[in-house]
Amino acid sequence: MKTLFQLEIPRRGNVCVKGNEALIPGMEYFSVLVEDPELGLKRLDYCPTCWAIAKNEVKARSQWKAKVLSKKEEAPIHLNRDERILYLFKESTKEDTPEAHIETFVLALFLARRRLMYLRQEVKQDDGTIIQLYEEAATEEMYTIRKVDLSQVQISTIQLEVAKKLK
Numbered sequence: 001m002k003t004l005f006q007l008e009i010p011r012r013g014n015v016c017v018k019g020n021e022a023l024i025p026g027m028e029y030f031s032v033l034v035e036d037p038e039l040g041l042k043r044l045d046y047c048p049t050c051w052a053i054a055k056n057e058v059k060a061r062s063q064w065k066a067k068v069l070s071k072k073e074e075a076p077i078h079l080n081r082d083e084r085i086l087y088l089f090k091e092s093t094k095e096d097t098p099e100a101h102i103e104t105f106v107l108a109l110f111l112a113r114r115r116l117m118y119l120r121q122e123v124k125q126d127d128g129t130i131i132q133l134y135e136e137a138a139t140e141e142m143y144t145i146r147k148v149d150l151s152q153v154q155i156s157t158i159q160l161e162v163a164k165k166l167k
Helices: 048-054 081-092 098-113 155-166
Strands: 028-036 040-046 060-067 117-124 130-136 142-146
Touching: 028 048, 040 048, 060 117, 060 130, 081 098, 081 155, 098 117, 098 130, 098 142, 098 155
Parallel strands: none
Antiparallel strands: 028 040, 028 060, 117 130, 130 142
C-alpha cells in the first residue's frame, strides 16, 4: 500500500486541464488530486470558470485553491535566514527518521508563518496519522509532511539542532 510519503505530487500545470486556458501570474486556480489506476494520484489544475463546472464531476481525494505567483528574480549568492531555513527544510524532507520528521514539521511551521509556504490540506490516514500538504510559495512545489504533536517534543533540542545547521 502506498502512503502519501511515497508520492511525488507534480507541479502545477501551465494551462487549465478542461479549457486549456493559460494560468497566468495573479490568477486563481483550483488543484485536485484524483485517483489514477496507472499513476496512483494525478494532479489536475482548473481555472475558476472550468472549476465551477467540473467540481461536481470530479471525485477528488484532495483539493485546494491557490493563486499563480509571479516568477521571482534569481536568489542572491548569499542566502538570507529564510532562504537558509527553506534549504534546511528541503534537506530534512529527504530523511526518513523520527527526528527528521519533527524538524521538518517545525521548519514548515516557521516557513508558513513567514509566508514562504502555504498549508493547503490536512489528510487523515487510516492509521490515524495526519499528513499535511504544503506548497512552496515561490515554486509551487508540493511537500507532504507528517504532523507532529509538539507537546510531546523537546523544542529546545530542536532549536539547538536547527541553530547548528544554520551556522
